[in-house]
Amino acid sequence: MIETKKEGAVLVVINSAPETRNALTPDFYSGFRELLETAHDDPSVAAIVLTGAGNFFCSGGNVAGLKARTSMNEAERRQGIDKLHGMISAMRACPKPIVAAIEGGAAGAGVSMALACDMIVAAKDAYFSVAYVKIGLTPDGGATAFLARSLPRQLVNELCLTGDRVNVQRLHDLGMINRIVEAGEALDAAEEIAHRLASGPxxxxxxxxxxxxxxxxxxxxxxxxxxxxxxxxxxxxxxxxxxxxxxxxxxxxxxxxxxxxxxxxx
Incomplete structure (x- = not known):
């Protein structure tokens, strides 16, 4: 479920499925993509904030839903992945700046979605986890592209080959996170940045x-x-x-x- 609120020229988009820690679904892929395409031509929207409900950014794909893909043929499997990739491409194509507000953590495709934003604000106790390897899968959503452009190869390998959680403070020290704030303050800080960007050219x-x-x-x-x-x-x-x-x-x-x-x- 996608919730939105408008604050002046800033559109706040909330991935709201707290019972699954805001796991991504095909409906979210298409719904967020449509919001971005609408915002593209909406002069009243100058910046976007993306966050998750229930003090967690996004747990990635729903593993129960992923299980069904094992019995599909390869073309059918690609359809869901292509929807995710279409959303990620729409985020990068959107001319309006997008700021991620991360509480709790970002895992799997949630990491990809965070990295597709233009700036990232994270609570100091949050983490990133590219845990595909733990269930015998490989990253998607542009995770390897974004990570490879942002971090040393050895750390990208650590993230992707072990699937271990990495605290956002470590990523901030390496320049991948823009701002670290106290727990519960990520959204306010992201909105502050978004309002500043919204007043610009x-x-x-x-x-x-x-x-x-x-x-x-x-x-x-x-x-x-x-x-x-x-x-x-x-x-x-x-x-x-x-x-x-x-x-x-x-x-x-x-x-x-x-x-x-x-x-x-x-």
Missing amino acids: GQSMARIKSLVDAGATNDLETQLDLEAQSMAASFGTPEGAEGIAAFLEKRKANFRPATDDEVGDA
Whole structure:
């Protein structure tokens, strides 16, 4: 079940299945993907916060549901995996910044979902667990891609080959977690970040998301060309004009005049 609430220009999305520690389902894959696609073109949404109900972020796939896949043929097995991957791709394609708020822990595909966000806030007692190996499976959801871009190979192997829990403080020290907070404070801290991002230049941030993703795999010359294209385009936007004018006039830039929906929420 997906719950949402709107706070100004920030959309808070809650994976709400606390009885399974918010295990992922095909309905969640499609439902969250639809929310992202709607938010893509909604000017009243400037940032998104993703969290889980019941003081736990996400336990990954429902193991009872996974058991049914063992009797399917390979094409049928791929269908469920492709739905997960479609959701992950939609998260990366969404031009609005997504901030994860993690209480308790993230396991399996829950790790992939957290890493697909643009920033991560975690309670200091939370953990990550890529535990597929413990049930004879291999990671999906982009886990190996995200981890390999964020952590040393030896630690990625430790996570994936042992399936052991890794405390978020260790991941924070290595730069994979943006902020560590006291237990119970992750959502508030994530919303604070999201509101700050929501007041920024949306087109510029969408381009930055795209550049950062491309920069992980592009060679230098290709990336320089993309940066040049993006910078040249940004100079010609109202955001660029406003930002430069505000800097020269020594005032705070107003990148996002409130929409009618936001005025109504106020």
